[in-house]
Amino acid sequence: MRKNFLCFISCLWAICLCHAQLPHIFTQYTSENGLSQKTVQSIIQDHKGLMWFATWDGLYKFDGYTFKNYKAHPGDHIGLSNNRMDNIKEDPYGYIWLQSYDQRVFRFDPRTEKFQAIPYDNYLSQELYVLPTGDVWITTSQKELIHITTHPDTHSIIINH
DSSP, rough: HOOOOOHHHHHHHHHHHHTTSSOOHHHHOOGTOOOOOOOOEEEEOOTOOOOOOEETTTEEEESSSSSEEEEETTSOOOOOOOOOEEEEEETTTEEEEETTTTOEEEEEEETEEEEEEEEEOOEEEEEEEOOTTTOOOETTOOOOOOOOEEOTTTEEEEOOO
């Protein structure tokens, strides 16, 4: 009798917990919504709440309503060497750091909507690390370590090898 009572109380408690869960809503975004590439390699949410997607067709920004695509077009001097993005991170200054398929690293400024290539020759990045201090570390396939700092006033890039 005592076992049946404990079983009944346990089941009642489990049912109450199930009803306490909030309903979930899932929304699927496709090319009809502005996300033209279905292969998303990396996703972040920036400090303003915007969503950023690294795709095989460039960088996408989503403000909750619309998508905006940033990528290289022939002759536009955007600075990207490849539109296929593999990894993205945000630094404390609000810059978006991208690692492209051809193993290059770029800094994207959401304020000016411009890409800046890392001014370092002949490297192939493996991993990209952005620390809370603003320091960026890049490991390369050549067994190098590239340390990038952003000047706090001018936001210029300083590279240490």
